[in-house]
Amino acid sequence: MNGTTEMLKGILEGIILEIINEHETYGYEITSRLQQMGFDDIAQGTVYTVLLRLEKKQLVTVSSKKSTQGPMRKFYALNAAGQVELATFWQRWQFIEGQMNTLKGAK
Amino acid sequence: MNGTTEMLKGILEGIILEIINEHETYGYEITSRLQQMGFDDIAQGTVYTVLLRLEKKQLVTVSSKKSTQGPMRKFYALNAAGQVELATFWQRWQFIEGQMNTLKGAK
DNA sequence: ACTGGTACATAGTAAAACTAAGTAGGCGAA
DNA sequence: TTCGCCTACTTAGTTTTACTATGTACCAGT
Numbered sequence A, B: 001m002n003g004t005t006e007m008l009k010g011i012l013e014g015i016i017l018e019i020i021n022e023h024e025t026y027g028y029e030i031t032s033r034l035q036q037m038g039f040d041d042i043a044q045g046t047v048y049t050v051l052l053r054l055e056k057k058q059l060v061t062v063s064s065k066k067s068t069q070g071p072m073r074k075f076y077a078l079n080a081a082g083q084v085e086l087a088t089f090w091q092r093w094q095f096i097e098g099q100m101n102t103l104k105g106a107k
Numbered sequence C: 001a002c003t004g005g006t007a008c009a010t011a012g013t014a015a016a017a018c019t020a021a022g023t024a025g026g027c028g029a030a
Numbered sequence D: 001t002t003c004g005c006c007t008a009c010t011t012a013g014t015t016t017t018a019c020t021a022t023g024t025a026c027c028a029g030t
Helices: A004-008 A011-022 A027-036 A044-056 A080-105 B004-008 B011-022 B027-037 B044-056 B080-105
Strands: A060-065 A073-078 B060-065 B073-078
Touching: A004 A011, A004 A080, A004 B011, A011 A027, A011 A044, A011 A073, A011 A080, A011 B004, A011 B080, A027 A044, A027 A073, A044 A060, A044 A073, A073 A080, A080 B011, A080 B027, A080 B080, B004 B011, B004 B080, B011 B027, B011 B044, B011 B073, B011 B080, B027 B044, B027 B073, B044 B060, B044 B073, B073 B080
Parallel strands: none
Antiparallel strands: A060 A073, B060 B073
16 A cells, blocks of 8 residues: 555645535635634645645646635636545545554554 | 644654554564554654654653564653553544544535 | 725745665574 | 674655745725
8 A cells, every 4th residue: 555654644635635526616615614624723824735736736627716705716626637636545544544443443 | 623733744653652552662563563554655764763753752661672683672662641642642533533534424 | 994804825934754874783594 | 604684773864744924915894
């Protein structure tokens, strides 16, 4: 199983990938979603750096749309590569989750 | 819930803490244990840097013992602070695991 | 005009893990 | 007896990821 240590650092990226996959969305909304999930110590800026990274890796498509309440929103959607990446992420996650449960159960 | 983002980077440290908690052990053994678990892309050096960190944070006690097959082994055991840290780690882990399942289930 | 909520960007830093290389002890085979 | 192999630990330098902090800017309601 390769890439798992990579993902130990990359859970947030996977979470954001999944959120985007649910429906096209933008940074500010993702941030509040994470906050609602209880990840309230994730800094605002962090989400945008992840988003920029996803864009650079070409896992998402971006489109600016007007907001009624503020500046333009940058909407993100997963492309094919993004969906592959997301599937891989969940596979790695399940692997780790399984190992963690074994470890915990052995206590 | 605080410290969770910290732990996204710190799963390995928690795993090692748990392994040590099972029984007093040393770096080389931990490395092979991780390898057996399927974390075969964890570099040898990484384990030792984690171990050194645990020592610096004063979460473990260390004692050198002779080996019949090679150089001295440095055995690690959790102290009280280490056990507290381990408990905290599992709490954070369960939180994240729960959130991840919710996220995944919503697909 | 001012305040507050919405919305994105980025420079600099810190933490964690990686790569890579080195040191060194003990043992068995050639 | 020396050479290779497994055992065992260390550390310097790099990359990745997230954090802190700050800045920009749009819009609505008062």
